[in-house]
Amino acid sequence: MRTVADLGIGEHGFISGFTDEKLSLKLLEMGCLPGTEVILTHHAPFGDPIAIKVSGYTLSMRREEAATILINQK
Amino acid sequence: MAKIPKIALIGNPNAGKSSLFNTLTGLRQKTGNFPGVTMDKLTGMWELGPKNQIEILDLPGIYSIYPKSIDEELVINILGNPAHPDYPDMVIVVADASNLKRNLLLFSQVRDLGIPTVLALNMIDVAENEGYVINSIKLARELSVEVAEVNAKKGIGVNGLKLSVQKTLENRFASNDGLPLPVSDELIDEIQAAFGEVDPYRCLLWLMEHDRMKMFTKAQCDVLDQITVKHDFEPKKYKSAETVKRYEFLTEVVDRCVINLNRQWDAPPVKTWTDRLDKLFLHPVGGYLFFLAILFVMFQAVFTWATYPMDAIDAGVAFLNDWLKGILPESTFRGLLTDGLIAGIGGVLIFIPQIAFLFFFISMLEETGYMSRVMFIMDKLMRRFGLNGKSVVPLLSSVACAVPAIMSTRSIGSRKDRLITILVTPLMSCSARLPIYTVLIALVVPEKNTLFGLFNLQGLVLFILYLLGFFMALFSAYIMKLILKAKEKSYFIMELPTYKAPRFKHVSYTILNNVKAFVFEAGKVIVAISIILWVLASYGPGNSMEDASNRIKIQNPNLSGVELSNKIAGEKLENSYAGHFGKFIEPAIRPLGYDWKIGIALITSFAAREVFVGTMSTIYSLGGEIDNENATIKNRMRAEINPQTGKPMYDLALGFSLLIFYAFAMQCMSTLATTYRETKSWRYPLIQFGYMTALAYLSAFLVYQTLS
Numbered sequence: 001m002r003t004v005a006d007l008g009i010g011e012h013g014f015i016s017g018f019t020d021e022k023l024s025l026k027l028l029e030m031g032c033l034p035g036t037e038v039i040l041t042h043h044a045p046f047g048d049p050i051a052i053k054v055s056g057y058t059l060s061m062r063r064e065e066a067a068t069i070l071i072n073q074k
Numbered sequence: 075m076a077k078i079p080k081i082a083l084i085g086n087p088n089a090g091k092s093s094l095f096n097t098l099t100g101l102r103q104k105t106g107n108f109p110g111v112t113m114d115k116l117t118g119m120w121e122l123g124p125k126n127q128i129e130i131l132d133l134p135g136i137y138s139i140y141p142k143s144i145d146e147e148l149v150i151n152i153l154g155n156p157a158h159p160d161y162p163d164m165v166i167v168v169a170d171a172s173n174l175k176r177n178l179l180l181f182s183q184v185r186d187l188g189i190p191t192v193l194a195l196n197m198i199d200v201a202e203n204e205g206y207v208i209n210s211i212k213l214a215r216e217l218s219v220e221v222a223e224v225n226a227k228k229g230i231g232v233n234g235l236k237l238s239v240q241k242t243l244e245n246r247f248a249s250n251d252g253l254p255l256p257v258s259d260e261l262i263d264e265i266q267a268a269f270g271e272v273d274p275y276r277c278l279l280w281l282m283e284h285d286r287m288k289m290f291t292k293a294q295c296d297v298l299d300q301i302t303v304k305h306d307f308e309p310k311k312y313k314s315a316e317t318v319k320r321y322e323f324l325t326e327v328v329d330r331c332v333i334n335l336n337r338q339w340d341a342p343p344v345k346t347w348t349d350r351l352d353k354l355f356l357h358p359v360g361g362y363l364f365f366l367a368i369l370f371v372m373f374q375a376v377f378t379w380a381t382y383p384m385d386a387i388d389a390g391v392a393f394l395n396d397w398l399k400g401i402l403p404e405s406t407f408r409g410l411l412t413d414g415l416i417a418g419i420g421g422v423l424i425f426i427p428q429i430a431f432l433f434f435f436i437s438m439l440e441e442t443g444y445m446s447r448v449m450f451i452m453d454k455l456m457r458r459f460g461l462n463g464k465s466v467v468p469l470l471s472s473v474a475c476a477v478p479a480i481m482s483t484r485s486i487g488s489r490k491d492r493l494i495t496i497l498v499t500p501l502m503s504c505s506a507r508l509p510i511y512t513v514l515i516a517l518v519v520p521e522k523n524t525l526f527g528l529f530n531l532q533g534l535v536l537f538i539l540y541l542l543g544f545f546m547a548l549f550s551a552y553i554m555k556l557i558l559k560a561k562e563k564s565y566f567i568m569e570l571p572t573y574k575a576p577r578f579k580h581v582s583y584t585i586l587n588n589v590k591a592f593v594f595e596a597g598k599v600i601v602a603i604s605i606i607l608w609v610l611a612s613y614g615p616g617n618s619m620e621d622a623s624n625r626i627k628i629q630n631p632n633l634s635g636v637e638l639s640n641k642i643a644g645e646k647l648e649n650s651y652a653g654h655f656g657k658f659i660e661p662a663i664r665p666l667g668y669d670w671k672i673g674i675a676l677i678t679s680f681a682a683r684e685v686f687v688g689t690m691s692t693i694y695s696l697g698g699e700i701d702n703e704n705a706t707i708k709n710r711m712r713a714e715i716n717p718q719t720g721k722p723m724y725d726l727a728l729g730f731s732l733l734i735f736y737a738f739a740m741q742c743m744s745t746l747a748t749t750y751r752e753t754k755s756w757r758y759p760l761i762q763f764g765y766m767t768a769l770a771y772l773s774a775f776l777v778y779q780t781l782s
Contacts, residue, residue, distance in 0.1 A: 051356070058348070
C-alpha cells in the first residue's frame with residue numbers, strides 16, 4: 001500500500017484511508033479527507049518532517065505520521 | 075446595572091482572531107498572565123455603542139472542539155460548561171476565508187453546542203487574490219447565522235459585525251442542526267437525566283471529553299463512563315465519522331457559496347509568495363543559515379541596542395535615589411526606601427528594554443508565520459533529544475524569561491515532550507542572568523577584538539555562555555528522555571500558515587502585555603527580596619552593628635566623608651545577619667572559590683537571580699547604586715584582594731566559576747512556581763531545582779579547580 005510518506009517532492013496522490021485511528025481524527029480535522037488530493041511540497045533537512053499541500057493549505061507532519069495516510073494514484 | 079454581555083472569540087490558529095480582538099478592544103485589555111506567546115485567555119472591553127459595553131474573551135486557536143493539547147482544553151472547559159464564570163452569551167467564530175471549509179468545521183461544531191453564534195469572515199482579500207469569490211449572503215442563509223465580512227488587520231467591517239452581534243444578542247438565536255450523526259435517544263436521555271437538559275451535541279461533548287473537563291467530579295465521570303459502556307458508544311469512531319460527515323455537508327455549502335475563478339478560467343495555480351519564501355526558508359542549508367542569521371540579529375539587539383535605554387533607566391533610578399537621599403533626613407525609613415525599595419524596583423525596571431526587544435522578535439517571528447518554519451526545520455534535531463519542533467518556541471522565549479516560556483509549552487501535544495521542555499527550559503540564559511554575565515565578564519575577560527577585529531572577545535564569551543545554556547538544555551533533555559516514560563506517542567501535525575506582514579499594533583500589544591506582566595508579577599518577588607535583603611544586611615545580632623561602626627572609626631581616624639562611610643558599611647555588612655549567613659555557608663562554597671560575600675549574593679539570588687548585582691553593589695559598599703559610573707562597581711570588585719593569595723579576588727578562575735554557576739543554577743522562585751502550576755505537582759519543580767543546582771555546583775567546581 002502506498003502512503004503519503006512514499007511520495008517524492010512534487011508528486012501527488014488521493015487519500016484513501018488511514019492506518020492509525022488516533023491520528024486519523026487529527027488528520028481529518030485538518031482537512032485530510034478520503035478522496036482529497038495531497039501534493040508533497042517540502043522535506044525538512046534530513047528528509048523529516050515533510051510538508052504537504054492539502055485542502056488548499058500547507059500541512060506539516062513527521063514521516064512516520066505520513067506513513068499512516070494511505071493513498072492511491074488515480 | 076445590567077450585566078455586561080460576554081462574547082468569546084473562537085477560531086483556527088492564524089485565522090486573525092487576535093487581530094480582531096485587538097481591533098475591537100484596543101488598549102482596553104485585561105491580561106491574564108503572560109499572554110502573547112502563551113496560551114491564556116485574554117479579556118477586553120468592546121464599545122458596541124454609547125453605554126453599551128461588551129466583554130470580549132480571546133481564546134486559544136483551535137481546529138476542532140475536541141482538544142489535542144492543554145491549551146486547547148481551555149476552550150471546551152469554557153464553552154462546555156454553562157456554570158463557568160467565563161461562559162459567553164454568544165460566540166464570534168473568526169474564519170479565514172482563504173481556507174473556508176476547514177474553518178467552517180469548527181464553526182459548525184461550536185454552533186451545534188447551542189450557543190448563539192456569529193460568523194466573522196476574515197481575509198476575504200486573500201481569498202480573492204487566490205481566485206475565490208465568496209457570496210457571504212448566501213453563506214449566511216445556508217448556515218442560518220449572521221455572517222459579517224471583516225478585515226481584522228485594517229479594522230474594516232467592524233460596523234457590520236456590530237450589527238450582526240446586536241441582532242444575535244437580541245434574538246438569542248442559537249441555530250442548531252441537532253446531532254451531526256444520530257445516536258440512540260436513550261443515550262441522550264440518560265445524560266440529560268443525570269446532568270440536566272442541554273443540547274444533545276453538548277451531551278455528547280460531555281460524554282466524550284469529560285476526562286479533560288474540570289466541571290465534572292470523579293463520580294460524575296464514572297457515571298459518564300458507565301453510560302459510554304452501556305450503549306457501546308465509541309467516542310473515537312464517532313468523532314471521526316462526525317468530522318467526515320460535517321465536511322461532506324460543508325463541501326456542498328462551500329460549492330454553492332464560493333465561486334472558484336481559477337477553475338472557470340482554467341488558469342494555472344498561482345505561485346504565491348509563500349511558495350517562493352518557503353523555497354528559501356525550508357532549504358536544507360539556506361533554511362538553517364537564515365535562522366542563524368535571525369538569531370544573530372536578535373542577540374545583537376538584546377546585547378547592544380538594549381544597553382542604551384537600560385543605561386538611561388539605571389541613571390534615572392540612581393538620580394531619584396540620590397535626590398531622595400538629599401531631601402529626606404537620615405533615618406531607617408530613608409534607608410529602606412532608597413537602598414531597599416527603590417533599588418529593588420530599579421532592578422526590575424532595568425530588564426524592560428531587553429524583555430521588550432526579545433518579545434518584539436519573538437512576536438514578529440510568530441506574526442509573520444516564520445516561527446512554524448523554524449519548528450519544521452528543527453523538529454528532527456530536537457526529537458533526538460526527547461524534545462519536539464514545538465519546543466523551539468519555549469527555548470527561544472526563555473532567553474527573555476522562563477515563566478512565559480514554560481507557559482507556552484501548553485501547545486505541545488505530547489505530555490512527555492512537554493514535561494521535558496518545561497524541565498530544561500530554565501537552563502537557557504534568561505535576561506535576568508545578563509547583568510550578572512555583563513559584570514563578571516567585564517571583570518575577568520580583557521576587552522579586545524579577535525578574529526580579524528570582527529568580534530569583541532567579551533561579546534564572544536557572552537555568546538558562548540548562551541550557547542552553553544542551550545547545549546546543556548539539550549543534554550539534560552536527552553538524559554530525561556531516557557528516564558521518563560511516555561504514555562502516548564508524540565506527534566507533529568501542524569499547519570504551515572501563509573506568510574503575512576506583521577501587524578505592528580499586535581506586536582506592540584504583545585510587548586506591552588509581557589512587559590506589564592513581568593513588571594508586576596516578577597517585580598513583586600524582586601522587590602520583596604530586595605527589602606528582606608536590606609533588612610538582613612542592615613541589622614545584626616545584638617550590638618554588633620554599633621560595634622562595627624565604632625571599630626572602623628577608631629581604626630581609621632584620618633578617614634572622613636564617603637570613604638569612611640564606605641568602610642563602615644563594609645564592616646557593618648560583615649557583622650549583619652546577611653554576613654552571618656554568608657559565613658555560615660562559606661565552607662560549602664569554598665571549593666568553588668567563593669567567599670562569604672559571594673555567599674550572601676548566592677543566598678539572596680536563590681529566590682531571584684537578578685538580585686545578584688544589587689547585592690554585590692551593596693556588599694562592595696556602593697550604597698545600592700551600580701549606576702554612578704558602571705566602572706565603579708567593576709573597579710571595586712577588581713580591587714578586592716583575596717586574603718589568602720594576596721592576588722586579586724576576581725581572577726579568571728573565580729569569574730568563570732561564578733559565570734558557570736549562574737548559567738546553570740535554578741535561582742528563580744517564579745519559575746518554580748510556574749512549573750508547579752503547569753505540571754500540577756511538586757515533584758517536577760523539586761526535580762528541576764535539584765538537578766539544576768547539582769549541575770551548577772559540579773560544573774562550577776570543575777571550572778574553578780581546573781583554572782586555579
